[in-house]
Amino acid sequence: MKFRAKMLDVLYMREFQAIVATLAKLAKDCVMILGQERMHFIVNEEHCSTSSPLVWVTIAAKDYFPEYKMTPAAAHPGDDEDFIVLVMSATHLSRALAVLRSGTTSTVHSCKLKLKQIQFPCISVIASVVSPSSAEPREMVHDVPATIIPASEWPAFMLPKMPSPQIVLGVPSLRLMRSLVDKLKNISPSLIFHGSTNGELNLVSESEMATITSRFTRLLLHKGEGNSSHQSTEVSCSVDSRKMSAFFNALQLPNEEISIGIDNENCICLQLDIRSNVVLHSILPALCV
Template identity: 60%
Template sequence: MKFRALMQDPQYMREFQAIVATLAKLAKDCVMILGPRQMHFIVNEDQSSTASPLVWASIAAEEYFPEYRMEAALPEHEFIVLSMSSASLGRALSVLRNVGTNNCKFKLQRIQFPCISVIATVLLSSSTEAREVVHDVPVSIIPASDWPAYVVPKVPNSQLVLSLPTLRLLRSLIDKLKNVSPSLEFQVNIDGELNVIATSEMSTVTSRFQKLLLRSLEASQQEASCCVDSRKASAFFGSLQVSNDELTIGIDRDHSIHMQIDVRQDVVLHSILPAVCV
């Protein structure tokens, strides 16, 4: 079982760090699935928090890593599956925010314990020589017999998919609406309109967004709506550290809402908010 990877582009390193920082805000632990050409991170609903949504990231290795090598334990195995502290990985990657970081290597190894070693080469402002900053993040290697519990989630079918307005605006709005109602109803229609509705015993608050870009549409569908837990919606938007504003919402009527952020081609952050009964 072997894994090695190298990042060199400063922008890609900052994006990678922002994705992991987003996951670290949502749950204590995450799962890393290493495939031959793709890397996935998954945070399931945190059992200690009813407000933690399901979020995962899919990253094409060739987008971020000019060098990427993965060898599974057995030839018939397609993946390496690891569990680790998302906070520990986030702290190890915080060095990637530094302007002087030239590259970052990842290596799966066993020191006194299995770990992902994060090795960043940093040029300090006080010195002309680059130095290596090393963090060893402990991991648990998930045996193949347990892999069915760690499958990458499937994107649900959506009747309507719209591009959303800026993250900052939605983050502020939903953070306020969660104090009005325990659930939020998202309504979309083919005219590019999104309504976010919070209902309480005393009032109903509707926030309307118009002239949004229609991304996809199932035949004969005019509109779709779904009610979700307001705390889970707020947790997702509040956790986002990525700077990209390309956010879409897809509604599978009365089943779930699918949020998707395209950080770049083949680098995507997903979240599924399940429907709640009102």
């Protein structure tokens, strides 16, 4: 089993860093699934005490890594179904990539990822960095300990299935949404999303002391149709407001638009299109209260 990959473009390196930093804000550990064409990350701390939602990201590996070589351990070389599945600390990985962050004064020439064995398997992150005070590049190496998941256990590490929401709305004001959800979590533990096919989204938060209704209007309807008599269809779902807030607060990407899908009384799915072929998803199940 072998894996090595190399990034050279500063913008892609920063974006990759921002994706990993987002995951690190959500959960302690992340699953890294390396395929021949795609790289996936999953964070899911549903069973922990933390209130993080299930989030996963799929990226087109070759976009970020001009050099990308993955040799799985399996006996069928060339099989598309072959992967390397790793579990590692998202915090460590994010810290290892921190040098790629935008806003630092250093310039990074290249950044390699490599699977190697020290006392245990590691993803080595090797960055060649030039600081303003040095003429020559320095090599910064971080070895992120990883656990290799054997194929027999892969079913437990599958990418989640996308639900099929009745309505998907594009919300252009992510910043306002983030601030709103962050404050609403202090009002009530649950938050109700009402969406309608006429492009309206209402967020309702209720407590003993107050009822707060926030209205987003004239949203782009990505999916969902009114019924034949031109009546608008309405769906709603109540979710954990802390999880919703954790999702928005974790986002480290510059996107200003997010798609919110509502599967009536079942779940809310969130989708952030980082670029074509690079998507961040989250699913928040309905609260049954």
